[in-house]
Amino acid sequence: MDLVNHLEGRLLFAVPKKGRLQQSTLDLLSGSDIQFRRETRLDIALVKNLPIALIFLPAADIPTFIGEGRVDLGITGRDQVAEHDAQLPAGETSGVEEILDLGFGRCKLQVQVPEKGPLTDPKELVGKNVVTSFTALTEAFFRQLEGGELSTKIKYVGGSVEAACALGVADGIVDLVESGETMKAAGLKAIDTVVESTAVLVKSRNTNNSLVELITSRIRGVITAQKYVLCQYNIPRTELATASQITPGKRAPTITALEEEGWVAVSSMVEKKAIATVMDELTKVGATDILVLNIANSRTG
Ligand SMILES: Nc1ncnc2c1ncn2[C@@H]1O[C@H](COP(=O)(O)OP(=O)(O)OP(=O)(O)O)[C@@H](O)[C@H]1O
Numbered sequence: 001m002d003l004v005n006h007l008e009g010r011l012l013f014a015v016p017k018k019g020r021l022q023q024s025t026l027d028l029l030s031g032s033d034i035q036f037r038r039e040t041r042l043d044i045a046l047v048k049n050l051p052i053a054l055i056f057l058p059a060a061d062i063p064t065f066i067g068e069g070r071v072d073l074g075i076t077g078r079d080q081v082a083e084h085d086a087q088l089p090a091g092e093t094s095g096v097e098e099i100l101d102l103g104f105g106r107c108k109l110q111v112q113v114p115e116k117g118p119l120t121d122p123k124e125l126v127g128k129n130v131v132t133s134f135t136a137l138t139e140a141f142f143r144q145l146e147g148g149e150l151s152t153k154i155k156y157v158g159g160s161v162e163a164a165c166a167l168g169v170a171d172g173i174v175d176l177v178e179s180g181e182t183m184k185a186a187g188l189k190a191i192d193t194v195v196e197s198t199a200v201l202v203k204s205r206n207t208n209n210s211l212v213e214l215i216t217s218r219i220r221g222v223i224t225a226q227k228y229v230l231c232q233y234n235i236p237r238t239e240l241a242t243a244s245q246i247t248p249g250k251r252a253p254t255i256t257a258l259e260e261e262g263w264v265a266v267s268s269m270v271e272k273k274a275i276a277t278v279m280d281e282l283t284k285v286g287a288t289d290i291l292v293l294n295i296a297n298s299r300t301g
């Protein structure tokens with residue numbers, strides 16, 4: 001099948017073809033009921049149940065395709081969008097618009113130098129060799145540090161940036177850090193942060209495809225569901241005001257009267273990471289039968 005001829009009329013949605021953001025992106029698509037089958041080695045997949053085509057691209061290239069309006073929607077790192085925007089001529093507005101922070105792919109683009117070396121401040125790298133995959137952001141960073149000048153020599157490498165200092169190619173690097181394992185293994189330390197990043201859903205500023213809203217709302221629902229649990233409990237009506245402060249919900253808690261005089265049942269969305277503390281506090285104010293339920297999907301205001 002000539003897939004390119006089947007793109008007409010479809011929303012084009014770019015997703016990472018490999019790497020750190022791919023699995024969580026595929027999970028989001030699946031949670032949003034975007035059904036597709038990707039043929040081996042093909043970078044285009046037609047969605048079966050919606051007029052959408054998925055385009056598998058390197059995360060670093062996604063902002064370019066979206067910025068030029070070739071692709072309507074995409075998932076990539078905020079760092080990649082920032083790098084794309086930093087390459088634009090002065091005064092030009094970015095064609096890439098962020099719609100949603102997706103929460104995964106959290107990392108920092110950091111200035112790193114040899115741990116045992118003499119450098120401790122990014123200013124000491126001015127005029128020296130710096131290696132990175134993010135040349136535009138690194139240039140902007142050093143230009144600001146140098147007060148508008150740029151004497152620092154910035155060189156591009158596509159991967160394994162952390163090897164540059166040990167190989168004598170660089171005095172410092174600008175690379176992504178998450179756990180810090182790679183940096184530590186390469187004998188480097190971070191001395192400054194250029195940008196902080198998470199995966200984002202982005203759209204082309206010029207797209208007018210109505211499916212953008214539908215997809216955004218589905219993805220938002222999946223993210224909310226992943227972030228929250230539903231907490232249900234029974235409480236004496238006299239303690240309801242205090243309990244409602246502990247579980248205010250996204251809008252307000254749902255309160256139902258119980259058959260037993262003076263008692264009510266409460267059901268409220270609570271952030272997953274806070275649930276243990278919330279349960280402790282509810283118990284303290286007299287709540288009983290506290291249940292915590294996972295949310296499969298959601299649409300909230
Ligand atoms: N260690 C990490 N932890 C979390 N997110 C990361 C990490 N490294 C990269 N990312 C995010 O994932 C995006 C893609 O990086 P990744 O290293 O997966 O690239 P890639 O497309 O596989 O290209 P490469 O050929 O450079 O490996 C980055 O721009 C960043 O937003």
Ligand SMILES: O=P(O)(O)OC[C@H]1O[C@H](OP(=O)(O)OP(=O)(O)O)[C@H](O)[C@@H]1O
Pocket residue numbers: 019020159160161162175176177178179180181182183
């Ligand atoms: O702080 P950490 O948890 O160690 O993660 C950081 C590493 O992850 C990324 O590389 P990746 O492993 O995706 O491969 P790459 O170097 O080929 O881009 C990034 O470029 C760092 O090297």
